[in-house]
Amino acid sequence: MTPATSVTPVTPVTPVTPVTRVAAIDCGTNTIRLLVADLEHDPHGTPRLTQVHRDSRIVRLGLGVDRTGRLDPAALARTLEAVSEYAEACAGLGVDLASGHGRFVATSATRDADNREDFVDGVRALTGLEPEVVSGQEEARLSFAGSLLGAQDRAPVPGPGLVVDLGGGSTELILGDQAPLSAVSLDTGSVRVTERHLAHGVTPRAEDAARAEVRALLAHGAESVDLGRATALVGLAGTITTVTAHALGLERFDPEALNGAEISTEAALASCEAIVHSTPAERESWGYLLPGRRDVIAAGALVWSEIITCVVQATASGPHPVTTTVTSLNDILDGIALSVGERI
Template sequence: MTCVAAIDCGTNTIRLLVADAVRDERTGAVRLHPLHRSSTIVRLGQGVDRTGRLDPEALARTLAVVREYAATCAGLDVPLNAEHARFVATSATRDAENRDEFVDGVRAALGIVPEVVSGEEEARLSFAGSLLGADDDGAPAAGPADADRAGQEPAKQRNEASRGPRLVVDLGGGSTELVLGVDAPQAAYSMNTGSVRITERYLADGVTPAAEQAARAEVRALLDRAADAVDLGAATRLVGLAGTISTVTAHALGLDAFDRDAIDGAELSIARVLASCDAIVHSTAAQRESWGYLLPGRRDVIAAGALVWSEVVSRVAADTAAAGHPLTTAVTSLSDILDGIAISLLPAGAQA
């Protein structure tokens, strides 16, 4: 057993997972036993799409949280070294010409060098993390055995082809990764779009018909490019990760507050997902404030995130239908890139 600390620093949110990681010596499978989880919306990517630089205030907000995370790790006796801790920075930091200021600040606060990973590495880590949220046949491992809970689709209605390749979609603030594979990625593509980027480009002044049309056109064009690298029609299961998708799922389930057990592994019909996306895209500020599962720091970008997710879901549904095996459901997993970062710290030969 190895105690590890994983930090995922995205465009909108920074998160920490401290866990005991165990590898089964017979199967090689890894399990995480979480000791601590933290998530803070810092909007590191504020303005990066427009300026190409990390904003000083956003940088200060983020580094303040990094110092808090360092204290948390110290309190849990996690060694802050390359063998036990990994800090991964994604889209916003990749795009920023002053990323060295961030790297130096993290090194000073945490004692380890943050990795500014490529979109391909981000996709690989997301896929690896998503596998912890499902059992061998692709059915959710977390929560009650039957999916007849909180309005989910019954387990008997699950796609019989779920043993085939899954398409994992990690929808972030600045980028959206699409990864196709069974036990490992077979193809991956990182789209330069996400909830913060679409908000700043098109929806900063609200969702008008013209702005919505322009935003959807951009996402569709990016999906056309993604389809050249990833066969979206080959997917037999669609798995969505990250804050936007968990919010859409909470809305679809009619939750009053964030409920990890209800959201993790939730399998909903495509029609239901798209209906919730549409409702969120066209929601009012008052409605968003009333949703207990939606954090204040996500309220201003959730419409854009839901718009991107609706376009991805619609495209995958259309491509799988054209391929002769239409997907009828989408699954939400709360095991994601953060979990993938954690298990990457466990040596391949480590024993349980």
């Protein structure tokens, strides 16, 4: 008689994707930021980032660049000091920047500076990385890619959304769904508008001139990006998080409250108006507003208010009028980190 054979069922094993630690550095007109994260892919191939370390410093690399066309020596020194500390942080967290596991992206201020090579040479010497002075279109692509990480946790919208990355020297408008459909980079932002129009305060004449300039740029941008197609408005970066924090009545910078926060366009515009006409004492009392952003936040809020107004008007008669803004803390820095994985 043949003995019975016991068969043990085989449990399917979910493939384990390797985890790669990567570093991303984003150097803009006002701020330099570092993200160290563990990058992996889920079973469907969707990339995931687990934050290990994040840092942000206001160095104002773009100080005076709009007027002089050159990087200020003191601003350059401040920025390179931060770069040196970031290189040390990466080494301490196990990221060899020179091995291809890091990417350094510089944007508007460096694009506009005649002496950008001084900055590039300094970064290369400190990190072993070749810093990339990216175009406005690449900046837009990276910002959109980063914003998609936050979109994974948001309710889907019935059509393409408009992602706005409002920086110090440039502002990117990107229309897209799972990928950009169209994008434009505009030479406007919190530092540029401050230096051009609001350096001596927000007077009626200065405010009118600033708004006129921003509206003209938006009209030009609308030739490339059809704002009327937007079914959602998603904002990235420091100005927009500040406006949202003000609208929510926060006492301090609270990532959990801010990331994915949805507020009405009316509330956003009211906060923009309050910030544009705020006093130094009011700005100092806002715990969510860093000291290095206090002197440029009025200009940033002015730009954001013009964008909101333009989008609301462009979508008002369509099937999906935009009535809210969404704030995302996932932005170009996350997009840079994801792009490292694409290169490894």
